[in-house]
Amino acid sequence: MTIPPVASGFALPPLTSPVRTLGAHTIDFSARIAVMAIVNRTPDSFFDRGRTFALDQAIDAALAATSAGADLVDIGGVKFAPGAEVSAADELDRVLPVVEGVAAQSDVVISIDTFRPEVAEACIGAGASVVNDTTGLQNPALAELAASTGATLVITHSLARPRTAYVAPRYDDVVQSVVAFLRERVDLAMSLGLDETQIIIDPGHDLNKNTRHSLEITRRFDEIARIGLPAIAAVSNKDFVGEALGAGRDDRVDGSLAAATACALLGARIVRMHDVARSVQAMRMTETILGLREPQHLRHNMTDENA
Template sequence: MHFSCGKFQLDLSTPRIMGIVNVTPDSFSDGGQFNTTDKAVAHAMQLVEQGADILDIGGESTRPGATPVPLEEELKRVIPVINALAKAGVPLSIDTYKPEVMRAAIDAGVDIVNDVCALQETGALEIVAASQVGVCLMHMQGRPQTMQADPQYQDVVAEVSGFLAARLKAAEQAGIARERIVLDPGFGFGKRTEHNLTLLNHLSSLQSLGLPLLIGLSRKSVLGQVVGLSIDERIHASIAASVVSVMKGANIVRVHDVKPTVDALKIVSAVMKN
């Protein structure tokens, strides 16, 4: 299995790590730490040195209750970072749901669009289809401002799988080849703790869609609810979540803590290949 994304063909026979670069003042974990171009670029290059296979650059927080960022402000945050990382040597991903940001980021040289809205905004499908970038289609119940108010499911695995299958069909009909698509069940996006744990335990059900899976559990509240620790104390829980995700079928894990995750997944890969 491989992932075709812009200038890159990622071999997914071993798990890949997507390093998080939040150019925001209000992201749930590291908001404000890297919210200038210089700080974000330095952080991104450090993640590459630590073993990140992909850099995911975001200019708007999608944490529960987050305030939407105006288009021009989001562009001001992310485009200079993308330009500065053009020769980083790894695929660059833009974490956005806004079609205008997608277009500008693609023009600036990103290789992946990572969209929490799964290309449902008007024009998003067409913009991605007209390019060669890869795309991550994610499930979210509701919107970031309200998604954790009262999420409800009859069967969370079936409903998430059904949504992703529908978005996959829409993407293919728009002209986006399957090898350019990865799927994300959207941990923490309109889901209670029990929903997240059920999804994690049944990732193999999502594998039936026949596409790579990207998982983002790093430092999220579901981990805090399990271990009873604050955001900056969840590194060990995050690593455990990445290990479980890969052993359950994930191909890419999106993380803040790249180096320890790299080491942990080397062990997982060695065991699974033996």
């Protein structure tokens, strides 16, 4: 028996260019919510705290995320928050072998989390196809690099210079400010040669924002999505989840899944998550609720006898 598509009560904002080619994969973001796994090869990341700092552990984590259903793997070598200086050479030493190792064993979409063009360029050469810039394109050379290589660029809302503090952030309306910022940076990127089909946006939960700001972005994510480009909800284990629940660093998975699902129901098309297996399950269920996919099975109460 074929079940006709059912309209969802969630009116998803339309995408101007939903079908994207990322590495060896084509993803139709009008029909799929992608899961981006997080692999930090850093000794001081806010959540992992060095768990995947060793090279073999980082590669294994990326491959395990792929096996668990991740659509993208985001590899980073320098945390966003202020801390000890990490040179470009040291950052490259951390991330390039991971990109090479993953690319040699999988065709998963590899994203490189960096604000440095020289690091991004080397990683693109090794197999990465996405550059995740959490600094809001403060270095326009990243857009020029993406334009010349065909890579996809993630443009994120953040205000501080890379790895510097931004004390007590204030916004008249945080969502309006984020939307205006992202629109301006998208225009900048396109003026530097990037096609809109190479751009993904991220409102930057917790980045130069307090918990109330991040919650407001979550509940009004549809306003971010109305920009018309695939939008990332990078909410996993962040402080706004912990502060909302009074939960410690290791007890934020359920809250993170709830936040990611809320954003997806309002138009997020990528969720950046630590717990890949549970996130994949949550996003497949969200897609089904939205009417973007059919149930895997139709058995319950589908016969003349109650099951």
